[in-house]
Amino acid sequence: MKGMGLVGAGVAGTAAAAPIFKDLDDLTSYDTNTKVNGGTMFPWWVKERPTHDPTVDVDWSVLDYKKGVGNMNPDFIALLWKGAAAQFYKDNEQARRKRWAEGAKTNKNGWTYKDIAFGSGLTTARSIARTVIPLEGWASEKDPLMSQTHGEYITPEVYGAPKYQGDPETNLRMIRSLLHFLGITRVGVVEIDNTTKKLFDNYVQFADVDYARQSDTSLPTLENSTPIQVKLFPNKVKYAIVWPIRQNATVAQLAQAQEEDGIFKGFPPITGKMGVYGGYMAEPVVACQLTHCLNWLGFEAVWDRRLGRDLSGMNVCTTAWGILGGNGELGRYGCATSPLFGNLFRRNCVIFTDLPLKPTPPIDAGIAKFCNTCKICADRCPSGSISTDSTPSYDVNVFQEKRGGKTWGNTTEVEGRNINHPGIKAYRTDWQGCMEYGGPHDCGICMAQCPFSNDNDAPIHTFVRATVGSTTALNGFYANMEKLFGYGNKNNSPEDWWNRNLVTWEKDFLYQKPSGKLF
Amino acid sequence: MFFIGIIFAVAITALLFWIFTKGISVRWYEWILGILGIALLYFAVINFHGGLYEHTTQAAWMYLLILGIPALILLGIPAYFVYKRKG
Ligand code: SF4
Ligand code: SF4
Numbered sequence: 001m002k003g004m005g006l007v008g009a010g011v012a013g014t015a016a017a018a019p020i021f022k023d024l025d026d027l028t029s030y031d032t033n034t035k036v037n038g039g040t041m042f043p044w045w046v047k048e049r050p051t052h053d054p055t056v057d058v059d060w061s062v063l064d065y066k067k068g069v070g071n072m073n074p075d076f077i078a079l080l081w082k083g084a085a086a087q088f089y090k091d092n093e094q095a096r097r098k099r100w101a102e103g104a105k106t107n108k109n110g111w112t113y114k115d116i117a118f119g120s121g122l123t124t125a126r127s128i129a130r131t132v133i134p135l136e137g138w139a140s141e142k143d144p145l146m147s148q149t150h151g152e153y154i155t156p157e158v159y160g161a162p163k164y165q166g167d168p169e170t171n172l173r174m175i176r177s178l179l180h181f182l183g184i185t186r187v188g189v190v191e192i193d194n195t196t197k198k199l200f201d202n203y204v205q206f207a208d209v210d211y212a213r214q215s216d217t218s219l220p221t222l223e224n225s226t227p228i229q230v231k232l233f234p235n236k237v238k239y240a241i242v243w244p245i246r247q248n249a250t251v252a253q254l255a256q257a258q259e260e261d262g263i264f265k266g267f268p269p270i271t272g273k274m275g276v277y278g279g280y281m282a283e284p285v286v287a288c289q290l291t292h293c294l295n296w297l298g299f300e301a302v303w304d305r306r307l308g309r310d311l312s313g314m315n316v317c318t319t320a321w322g323i324l325g326g327n328g329e330l331g332r333y334g335c336a337t338s339p340l341f342g343n344l345f346r347r348n349c350v351i352f353t354d355l356p357l358k359p360t361p362p363i364d365a366g367i368a369k370f371c372n373t374c375k376i377c378a379d380r381c382p383s384g385s386i387s388t389d390s391t392p393s394y395d396v397n398v399f400q401e402k403r404g405g406k407t408w409g410n411t412t413e414v415e416g417r418n419i420n421h422p423g424i425k426a427y428r429t430d431w432q433g434c435m436e437y438g439g440p441h442d443c444g445i446c447m448a449q450c451p452f453s454n455d456n457d458a459p460i461h462t463f464v465r466a467t468v469g470s471t472t473a474l475n476g477f478y479a480n481m482e483k484l485f486g487y488g489n490k491n492n493s494p495e496d497w498w499n500r501n502l503v504t505w506e507k508d509f510l511y512q513k514p515s516g517k518l519f
Numbered sequence: 520m521f522f523i524g525i526i527f528a529v530a531i532t533a534l535l536f537w538i539f540t541k542g543i544s545v546r547w548y549e550w551i552l553g554i555l556g557i558a559l560l561y562f563a564v565i566n567f568h569g570g571l572y573e574h575t576t577q578a579a580w581m582y583l584l585i586l587g588i589p590a591l592i593l594l595g596i597p598a599y600f601v602y603k604r605k606g
Binding site: 249250253454455457458459460484485486487489491492496497 | 565566568569570572574575577578579581582
């Protein structure tokens with residue numbers, strides 16, 4: 001890219017007083033402060049931790065996703081289908097229809113047909129996006145739809161260009177620069193080594209292949225569903241690029257249960273879910289764009305998602321990768337919590353690549369310690385599916401007793417495997433309890449109610465977060481203040497949101513704040 | 520937030536102008552209390568404004584109450600002493 005000068009001689013005089021980008025390489029690394037675009041990209045109180053050592057203790061000699069029923073792996077999907085066939089699922093669907101019919105009939109705030117139509121419309125659009133955006137799944141396979149342009153495969157050699165060279169830190173800045181342009185303000189990197197290989201399930205096999213593809217071997221999944229083919233994952237692909245897609249905080253705040261009685265009791269208005277599905281839609285779009293760019297650069301890009309062009313794909317627990325790459329800490333509610341937008345992670349997205357990248361370590365913003373005293377998500381979970389313990393535990397069966405040992409979500413019943421992974425010292429979630437209630441589809445309260453999920457317009461939030469990141473001394477006080485100050489006080493009106501002043505409203509960003517500013 | 524800053528800047532300038540042109544004597548500890556009071560009042564107002572913008576109305580009013588009342592007390596003490604001396 002050298003020689004593509006952006007500043008010509010004619011503007012040299014004016015450019016003398018302004019930042020000068022000599023070429024595209026310069027543009028991607030214009031910030032000479034290595035602590036900024038090559039650093040954590042978080043405020044000073046967010047500390048870096050050693051590699052693969054997040055704020056929850058992980059016993060890497062025990063943790064192995066090949067032994068668990070991993071979140072999003074085919075066994076888990078099979079479990080979801082089992083749940084979907086269960087009576088409670090049908091009952092939930094009936095109850096939902098009743099709520100929607102009543103809301104639409106009475107024009108109930110947050111449940112009008114407009115709310116239902118738009119909440120559901122974003123949901124179905126997101127499902128279609130996963131199928132029709134062709135790069136979802138096996139993006140790196142030499143597929144005519146994906147990797148060709150004007151009838152030729154995309155490689156630098158086609159254009160007579162030398163192989164792209166860049167040191168790992170420059171490459172990280174380049175990827176961050178691109179993704180920031182696409183609306184993503186924080187990007188991390190995790191190295192695939194013998195430790196992180198434990199985060200892949202049985203359906204992935206590492207091999208000396210040029211690009212990721214299916215093998216000839218199939219493995220059965222649970223419940224005798226169709227066996228699926230084992231994926232061959234190239235040994236040369238050594239890095240995971242991880243970035244969060246967040247939910248819009250204002251809309252998320254509408255996801256609060258507002259009724260004490262009747263059929264709406266304990267269920268938040270559907271308007272509050274619009275951020276969820278808006279966010280889901282963003283993932284395939286951004287991942288597709290990044291994948292194409294990496295392919296053009298001459299590198300592999302393997303996306304984790306299911307439903308690729310061959311209706312297969314490779315599922316990994318993206319939360320784990322996101323936490324190891326420093327996007328957040330593991331929160332009490334069972335997924336990642338960001339120092340800047342709390343539980344409003346619509347998704348930690350992952351693309352695996354062979355582009356050399358500087359890994360970014362896990363972070364410590366004081367969140368895991370704050371969870372020990374906070375418990376707000378657990379207290380407000382309508383189904384009691386989040387642990388209320390005061391210390392995390394390696395025990396994966398904390399909800400087993402409550403369920404009389406009979407559960408498909410949290411026991412050793414499933415081929416001796418467990419949906420909550422052994423080897424992590426964490427607070428456990430009763431996934432079955434959540435699903436039986438109708439969550440997360442009809443709920444999502446735990447995401448909106450976290451103190452870290454609050455928007456950042458009142459400067460006091462920054463003050464509190466900086467303190468929490470530095471000391472645990474005030475954690476109990478802050479958690480109580482959160483309740484006293486009425487965060488999550490059920491007063492937000494979806495109808496007010498529909499009528500916000502669009503001329504002055506600055507908070508309709510789908511992914512993250514466009515400026516990248518944190519507060 | 521920008522306009523809150525402007526309003527505070529104008530009000531502080533007017534206050535200082537009044538103190539110096541009228542030759543009002545302000546003791547060192549009254550300066551300290553006054554500066555702390557203004558800083559706390561400013562913090563109360565920007566958090567009130569931020570809370571309203573976040574759609575967290577109860578929190579907004581709590582900030583005004585919990586931060587604003589001590590701010591007014593801090594400002595009231597030097598104002599009272601100055602008034603007494605002047606009167
Ligand atoms: S989504 Fe599930 S875990 Fe979260 S609050 Fe609702 S029922 Fe509880
Ligand atoms: S609500 Fe509290 S306990 Fe739950 S994840 Fe957030 S900080 Fe942790």
